[in-house]
Amino acid sequence: MELRGLHHISIITENARANFDFYTKVLGLRLVKKTVNQDDPYTYHLYYADEIGNPGTTVTFFEIPRANRGKKGYNSIARMGLRVPNDAALAYWEERLTMFHVKHEGVYEQFDRKVLDFEDVDGLAIQLMSDQRDKGVAGGKPWSESPVPVEFAILGLGPVLFSTLKKEKTDRVLTKVLGFDRVGAYEDDERLVTVFQVGEGGNGAEVQLEANFKDPHAVEGIGSVHHVAFRVADDAELQEWIQYIQDLGYPNSGFVDRHYFHSFYFREENGILIELATDGPGFQTDFEKEHGTYVELPPDLEGRRAEIEAHLTDLNSDV
Template sequence: MENKILGIHHITAIAGDAKRNFDFYSKILGLRFIKKTVNFDDPKTYHFYFGDEVGSAGTILTFFPWGEQIQQGRKGSGMATEIGYSVPKGSLDFWQNRFEQYNVIYNKPAEKFGEKYLTFLDPDGLKLELIESKTNDNRKPWETEEVKSNVATMGFHNITLTLKNIKATAEILTEIFGYKLTDQDVNRYRYRTDEVEEAAIVDLVELADEKKGHVAGGTVHHVAFRVKNDESLIYFRNRIEAYGLEITPQIDRQYFHSLYFREPGGVLFEIATDNPGFMIDETLENLGKELKLPLKYESKRKEIEETLVQIN
């Protein structure tokens, strides 16, 4: 099989209060809570996963909720600054009313690249967008009692990176990841892969005088790109290393296998596999119901459970 980058796998951000984060994304936004686990490097902190029914690549938003003591981050250059979700056409009125109901900060709808979108902030200040894609999004959304399929998020539409200069980052996207420049509007450049229909877009915004961002509460920690399997993962590791960038060895993240590297503009990129998936330790019906621990922490379960706040 040919080795390809298959769009966005997941996006990971930093939050403060765990229960507030859980409530916002599972109740107000209506995402499925698919995995409750802990940070591999800090087991006394949660790692939450939200997505569609099965946790499909291209729908997975994850959080490190580090508590109210976490410093507030600052959006700026060298980081991912906007997360775009695809929603059905005609659904933005529903979302405006819902954001009014729950006192969510948002801007009135606008348009870019021929697509209507609504910008809003989560409780930690993370910037997100709901976008009425001009192409048909045939993914099956997760439904809740309040957020039905005719308005629900379908998964990622795009991720936006803010950079002082886009040239080197664009080269990674085009020369290694196989993306193509498809649109430009002033200082926003849109890159897309043809390998997948959805979660296929990376926007690069060039702001030469923008102050460097600070990754902390309310910001994106890293962006993960998808590959099919371990063979493809190692293929891209070799390519990135040959390009002259430092990249980690393969790391087992329980539900996927990963590599990490910092692209030339400063954004932390991950490459993650489809395998083994989120149902290796829970059934489809029970996704997100129980605290799942990496094997190395299982012997400390009682101690870990006592330190974590109750969320559901």
């Protein structure tokens, strides 16, 4: 059993329309799937990715308008990473973020690669990372109709930052349970951040881990990451992972059918929610039909389509 890298990341947003505008019109990602939160079908679950939603390129959002705002702190996924092709792309993004009045920092070097930090409309911390020196897991294929030129476009997910109070516990889960290797470390704001990679390695297969003694416990809400998912080859391997992690005694979901992939959730010892998800079957739909107009519903909700669509915000899909 070997994880293949990052699969997707899921985040809480307050407003689907503002979220859609930011991730498609500013960041240039494609809305590859528009469905609903199965716990509250009057709100969206939005999937943004590359041209066809390849594993490792997907950012998903649960729309929860009445949620409290999230609070940054320990025992959380404190930052999402996104990959761009090279250092020149970061210079483009610095100008683009300025043009759209997005709060951001300047380009700087971190762990022998160029990065650029900014925040989305809900205050989520995001780091753009250059793939110029990357030799690991391949990125995705940018959407040709994106407002961002292909040569500068986001290629997929980059490293996620885990911020924990008891760093050694999460370190043990990453290395002893999930099979990550420690590949180095760097200092950030007087905190030592350890870098882990799995499978082929590289920016698309990386988790960063810091011990956070300065901040209070994180509070989940608007602008916070709900969970991160790692890639598993197929259902057979997923079943092996399920049995293995259940035998270790971790609180878990058991097998879950997410239609576009099959998965399994568990909480590591600091409480961070981790999902293991299969590469297939994938987002196999008519993208032209779906883009901005079609709401994908699971079979048990299809009979309520008219009722559900009447409660959903209209999204302008012309990007």
